[in-house]
Amino acid sequence: MRTGIKKVLLINPPETTQTGFTCPPIGLLYLAGTLREKGIDVQLIDGCIKGWSAIRDRIKTYMPNFVGITCLTPMRKKALAIARMVKDVDKNATVVFGGVHPTIMYQQLLVHYDAVDIVVRGEGEISFLQIAQGIDLDKIDGIAYRDGAKVIKNTDRHYVENLDKLSFPAWDLIADTLYEYPSTAPFRYYRGIDLYDGPRISVIYSRGCIAHCDFCSSWWIWKGWRHRSAKNMVDELEWLYESFKIRHFWFADDTLTVDKQATLDLCDEIVKRRLHIAFFATTRPDCVDLEILEKLKQAGCYEISYGIETASPKLLSRMKKENDVRISERAIALTKQAGLRVCALLIVGSVGETKETIDETVGFLQKTNPEGIGTVGGLWILPGTGLYRYAKNRRIIDDSFWLSDEPYMIYTQEHSLRQLRFFTHTLKKRKKLSEMTIRHRVIYTLHTYMEELTQKGLDILNRYPIIKSVLKRFYQAIRHNVYRSIRFQKGSS
C-alpha cells in the first residue's frame, strides 16, 4: 500500500439500471473539493456519463496512487469490478471505498475482496483527506482496513457540525459533462426556463434526517440533521448559475425543511440575489406549513416530494414512519394551495400490506390527488435497516446475499412480485382493488404476460449473441424495406 500525498482518482461506477438516469456524484465532488483545497492532485470520472472504457483509460493514463470509489448497495459489483481493474493496472495503488453500502458492509467487503484496501465509513471528507495525506491508518477516525487477515475498525468519526467549513463540491472538475446530466422535469417550461433544455443538477443544503424509518439507511451515513448557512448554499448555487449557466436544481436533501427559519433564509437569499432558477425538493409532511411552501414557490420551487409511503396507520407505525395520515393530507392541500406540484412517494408491499391497505392508500390518493406518484414497485430490503434485521431474524436474507450478483432483494414473503406489480399498477391508476372490474383485471393480466414473455425472449437471446445479431439484421432489413415501400407509396401518391 502506498502512502504520502500523491495523485487521487475518484470514480462513480457506471450504474443506471435501477433508475434509468443519473445525477452528478455530489459525494465525490465534495471529496475532490476538500482534497484540492489542501493542494492534492485530484481527478474525477463519472462512469455513468463516460462509460467503462473511459474509466480504464483514465486509470492507465493518470496512474493514481489512491483511487476512491463510491458505492450504493445495488452498484457494488460494478464498484468491485473497478477496484480489480485498478489493481490490474497498478497493484500498488490504494483502493478506498465509501458511500452507504461500504459504511454498513465494510467487514464483508474487506474480508472477501482483496482489491479493496480501505473503507471510509460515513461522512468522507476528513477521513479521506487524512488517508491521502498519508496519516497512519490507526490514527484516522471513521475508517476500516485490513491488517494481515484481520479487519480493523477505527472509532466512528464525529459528524461535521459546521457544514460551511467544507469546501464546495468541485463542480469545475466535471464542467465538460455537466450538460450531459439529464433533466427529468414533469413539464417543459417553468418561469420561462426550459427545463428540458439544460441539465438538472443536484445540490444539498442539509445532511441527515430527524427520523429513523425502518426501511431506510440514511441515518448510518449522516447521524444528526444539520444545515449549511443560506449564504453558503446560495454562494454555490450562484457559482453554478453564473459560471455554468445552470437553471434547474434538485435539492437532494432527505428532509429539506426540518428547520423553518433555515428554509425561509434559503428562499430569501435566492430571491435577494435574483437567481432565476427552478427546483424541486423532498421533505416530510410534518415539516411544512403554508409560509414555508409559499416562500419555496417564490424562490423557484415547482414540486415537493413527500415520503407518504402508505395511508394505512397500521403499516406506518410498523415501519416507524410516525406520519399521521391527516398531517399528510394537510401538507398536500397546503402545497397545492401554494401553487406547487406534489409527488407522493409510496412503498408497495411492506410488511403487513393487504388488499385493504392498498385500498386505503388508493383512497388517500383519490382524496388528496397528488400530481405525481413515485414508487419502485416493492419494498427493498437494504442492509443496515431495521427491516434488514427483521428479515435476517426470519431467515429471509443473510449477509451472504451481498456477495451474489443480485443487485437487491424485494420483500416477497406476503405477495409475489407479480402481485406487487399489480398493486403498483392500481396505485398508479388510483383505482381501488375492490372497484376493479373483471375486464380491467383481464387486460392487465394479459399485458403482464406479454411483458414477461418479451423479457424472457430477450434474456434467452442475450445468451446467444450470434443468433441475436442475425435476427437483428433480419429485423432491420424488414423494417428498412417496409419504410422504403411506405416512402415510395407516399412519393407516388
Ligand code: B12
Ligand atoms: C441523489 C441520490 C441518488 C441519485 C444519485 C446517486 C449518487 N451516485 O449519488 C440516483 C437518482 C441515481 C439514486 C439512485 C438510487 N438510490 Co439514491 N440517493 C440519492 C440521495 C437522495 C442523495 C445522495 C447525495 O448526493 N448525497 C450527498 C452526498 C454529499 O453524500 P454521499 O453521496 O453519501 O457521499 C458522502 C459519503 O457517503 C461519503 N462517500 C460517498 N462515496 C464515497 C467514496 C469514497 C471513496 C469515500 C472516501 C467516501 C465516500 O463521503 C461523501 C461526503 O461526505 C441519497 C440520500 C441522501 N440524502 O444521501 C439517496 C440514497 C443514497 N439512495 C438510496 C437508494 C436506495 C437508491 C436506489 C436504490 C433507489 C431505487 N430504488 O432505484 C438507486 C440505486 C442506484 C444504483 N444503481 O445503485 C439510498 C441508499 C441505500 C443503499 N444501501 O445503498 C439513499 C441513502 C436513500 C435512503 N434514504 O435510503 N440516488
Ligand code: SF4
Ligand atoms: S423520513 Fe425519509 S430519509 Fe428520513 S429516515 Fe424516513 S425514509 Fe429515511
